[in-house]
Amino acid sequence: MSFNIRALIKARLGENLALHEAHINPAFAKVLRTIGFDKVYARGAGPYLYDREGNRYLDFLAGYGVFNLGRHHPTVRQALLDFLSEEAPTLVKMDAPLLAGLLAEELKKRLPPSLDKVYFTNSGAEGIETALKFARCATRRPRILYCDHSFHGLSYGALSITGESWFREGFEPLLPGCTPIPFNDASALEKELAKNDVAGFIIEPIQGKGVHVAPDEYLRSAAELCRKHGALFIVDEVQTGLGRSGKLFAFQYSGVEPDMVVISKALSGGYVPVGAVITRGDVHEKVFSSMDRCVVHSSTFSQGAMAMAAGLATLHVLDAENIPERARRLGDLMIAGLLDLQKRYEQIQELRGRGLMIGIEFGRPKSLTLKIGWDLIHKVSDGLFGQAIVIPLLSEHRILTQVAGKGKDVIKLLPALVISEADVSYFLECFETVLKKSHSFPGPIWEVATRLAKFALKRRE
Numbered sequence: 001m002s003f004n005i006r007a008l009i010k011a012r013l014g015e016n017l018a019l020h021e022a023h024i025n026p027a028f029a030k031v032l033r034t035i036g037f038d039k040v041y042a043r044g045a046g047p048y049l050y051d052r053e054g055n056r057y058l059d060f061l062a063g064y065g066v067f068n069l070g071r072h073h074p075t076v077r078q079a080l081l082d083f084l085s086e087e088a089p090t091l092v093k094m095d096a097p098l099l100a101g102l103l104a105e106e107l108k109k110r111l112p113p114s115l116d117k118v119y120f121t122n123s124g125a126e127g128i129e130t131a132l133k134f135a136r137c138a139t140r141r142p143r144i145l146y147c148d149h150s151f152h153g154l155s156y157g158a159l160s161i162t163g164e165s166w167f168r169e170g171f172e173p174l175l176p177g178c179t180p181i182p183f184n185d186a187s188a189l190e191k192e193l194a195k196n197d198v199a200g201f202i203i204e205p206i207q208g209k210g211v212h213v214a215p216d217e218y219l220r221s222a223a224e225l226c227r228k229h230g231a232l233f234i235v236d237e238v239q240t241g242l243g244r245s246g247k248l249f250a251f252q253y254s255g256v257e258p259d260m261v262v263i264s265k266a267l268s269g270g271y272v273p274v275g276a277v278i279t280r281g282d283v284h285e286k287v288f289s290s291m292d293r294c295v296v297h298s299s300t301f302s303q304g305a306m307a308m309a310a311g312l313a314t315l316h317v318l319d320a321e322n323i324p325e326r327a328r329r330l331g332d333l334m335i336a337g338l339l340d341l342q343k344r345y346e347q348i349q350e351l352r353g354r355g356l357m358i359g360i361e362f363g364r365p366k367s368l369t370l371k372i373g374w375d376l377i378h379k380v381s382d383g384l385f386g387q388a389i390v391i392p393l394l395s396e397h398r399i400l401t402q403v404a405g406k407g408k409d410v411i412k413l414l415p416a417l418v419i420s421e422a423d424v425s426y427f428l429e430c431f432e433t434v435l436k437k438s439h440s441f442p443g444p445i446w447e448v449a450t451r452l453a454k455f456a457l458k459r460r461e
């Protein structure tokens with residue numbers, strides 16, 4: 001019998017949760033069921049997902065920021081279809097693949113000239129590992145500085161510089177020599193740099209957890225201080241890069257010149273795992289310093305031709321459709337609408353972000369009855385209010401969002417950058433409906449929050 005992937009999907013679609021419970025991650029499947037995220041999606045196109053009944057969902061999660069171009073962008077898809085029909089020689093390994101060279105050339109055109117060499121990875125975390133190794137090797141210094149509440153991935157090196165500490169539990173001891181410093185605090189950075197043993201300082205220009213924008217002035221000071229003290233200034237653009245922030249790279253707002261930039265997520269249009277670390281030429285030379293050491297850092301799937309083809313097509317689309325500018329325009333529109341809602345709904349405490357990476361932070365309301373509800377659920381756990389907003393956005397309005405980190409009353413909007421003005425209006429309309437409900441206590445949103453609180457208590461017991 002021949003293999004038929006279409007028939008297989010058709011026959012088994014709907015068993016998703018049961019299969020995951022049995023074979024992959026029962027705890028995650030349970031979470032999905034608990035919060036009503038146990039949907040079965042059958043199709044994705046542009047910024048939308050569709051379930052088996054053909055209902056459309058507005059995806060404001062975008063695979064954690066992978067689908068900047070939306071799902072199945074026709075140009076990227078066609079590039080891959082064309083590529084597959086070519087029977088191209090991929091992963092020969094002992095050759096110099098054309099498409100990797102071309103993608104490196106295209107990436108460099110879009111970055112400061114000092115960033116001269118490109119190392120391709122298969123994920124964001126692998127890019128971070130690469131940056132850590134390169135920094136230590138190039139400077140021959142042991143320490144890495146990172147910010148409180150940062151997120152750089154979950155492999156050992158990346159986890160060692162991830163400031164969200166709950167990720168570490170059970171996995172310690174981590175990499176030695178990694179020191180957290182407060183975010184947006186240049187003097188704390190200088191104090192550590194002055195010890196003259198720091199290989200590099202790594203920072204997300206917009207922290208994904210909580211959505212905190214690093215002020216331009218801070219980034220400029222940080223870059224300058226790193227230079228002064230001989231440490232490398234490493235920018236993690238895994239989530240913020242490739243148009244998300246309203247510029248191709250978020251660090252460009254500040255005008256700094258990083259020594260290394262790490263990208264991943266959106267680089268292949270959501271089709272193939274890929275990432276890249278673009279480094280200063282002299283840093284790269286110190287790592288790959290001789291013929292003996294020319295593969296001292298490498299990985300089997302690095303430079304895979306499918307990933308490279310998709311990357312080339314993605315960069316083309318980002319330019320041709322002026323995607324960063326579009327993200328900026330629609331992000332501004334979204335923020336204007338949210339500011340208007342903030343005037344009317346006291347739970348909205350702060351709006352943060354750039355382009356289409358937006359955080360909405362909720363805070364303790366002033367009015368007495370709402371305050372009672374807020375205090376009740378926060379006695380059990382932080383972050384439940386944000387979750388109580390995310391749940392009805394999906395169940396009642398078919399909008400997929402997320403809380404911006406564990407225990408945070410912040411929801412994060414991370415849509416495809418190809419959403420329309422109508423999508424922005426639809427989100428604002430639905431969000432207002434949910435907020436309105438949260439303004440009556442007791443009411444449906446507080447019921448959701450109470451249900452979550454009960455689950456949290458049960459888990460603790």
Ligand SMILES: Cc1ncc(COP(=O)(O)O)c(C=O)c1O
Nearest residue numbers: 123124125151152153208238239
């Ligand atoms: C800023 C940042 N760095 C690194 C990573 C790790 O990337 P990956 O999940 O591909 O390993 C992420 C993932 O969300 C991220 O947001």
